[in-house]
Amino acid sequence: MKRAILTLSLAALTLTSCGSKKKIAELEAKNKEIQDLLNTATVQLNTCLAEKSQLNSQVDYLKKSNSDLINTTANMTTLTSKGAENLEKSLESLKEKDLKIARLQDALTRKDSVTLALVTSIKRSVGINDPDIEVNVEKGVVYISIADKLLFKSGSYEVSDRAKEILGKVAKIVQDKPEFECMVEGHTDNVPIKNAILVDNWDLSVKRATSIVRILQKDYGIEPSRLVASGRGEYVPVDNNTSADGRAKNRRTRILILPKIDQFYDMIEKEMKNQTK
Incomplete structure (x- = not known):
């Protein structure tokens, strides 16, 4: 009887031991499964954290870029405003310059017209196709150049009768102006x-x-205040003095018909006032 009980006890222990091992194996398998899931989750978590960090960096970059863009836009607005103001000033300045140029062109046109009319009048009055009398314009001044052989004898300053006839025609032009x-x-x-x-x-x-x-004063009544006498001697030749022809060309008298000096000052003063308006 005791032997039977012992046998039954051993059998029960054996069955109990087998059941525990099976349970442990199941638990270990379950634990391994959980551990694998944990490892996978850890890897996914680390990946997410890395992606989050990268996204945070991108967000910071975008925020900075947005801020820079806002500042740039503000600066561009300021620059555009200043540029528009400067452009407006430049255009205004150009308009003023165009107006001044137009005034000067008008003045030149008027001056050229007066000069041309004066030259034509002189040529017609003095009129002569004589090569010893030249009428031209230099720098806005009318010049009548008369060879000295028509005016004086060699080495003399006494005016000849023919010269008085020529000077009478010149005097008429001066009187008309x-x-x-x-x-x-x-x-x-x-x-x-x-x-x-x-x-x-x-x-x-x-x-x-x-x-x-x-x-011109005594014989033709030209006001002495309008007359100027000057001598240039041999120092402004128009030809060389090495030949008789050259010396003959250099012996000449030029009569200049030009606006009065005070008129020049008046014109300058008026133009300066116009430019400051």
Whole structure:
């Protein structure tokens, strides 16, 4: 009987031991499964954390870019406003310059018209196709150049009768232009001259100029305040003095018909006032 009980006890223990091992194996398998799930979850978590960090960096970058864009837009708005203001000022300045240019062009046109009319009038009145009398315009001034052989004898400053006829025609032009001055300019060649009256060619050129000025004043009634006498001597030649022809061209008298000096100042003053408006 005791043996039977012992046998039954051993059998029960054996069955109990087998059941525990099976349970443990199941638990270990379950634990491994859970561990695998945990590892997978950990990997996924780490991946998510890395992605989150990257996204956070991108968000920070986008925020900074947005802020920079806002600042740039504000700056561009400021610059655009200043640019528009500067452009408006530039356009206004261009308009003013265009107006000044237009005024100057009008003045030049008027001056050219007056000059052309004056030259035509002089040529018609003096009119002569004589090569010893030239009428031209230089820098807005009308010049009548008369060879000295038509005015004076060699070495003399006494005006000839033919010269008085020519000077009478010039005087008429000067009288018709009361707003103009008349400058008489004497020129000689470089052949030395000296006598009891004349010191040199410069002296001769001045005396010839004053002789013509006196005739314009006394014989033709030109106001002396409008007359200027000057001598240039041999120092402004138009040709060389090495030949007889060259010396003949250099011996000449030029009569300049030009606006009065105070008129120039008036024109300058008016133009300065116009430019400051």
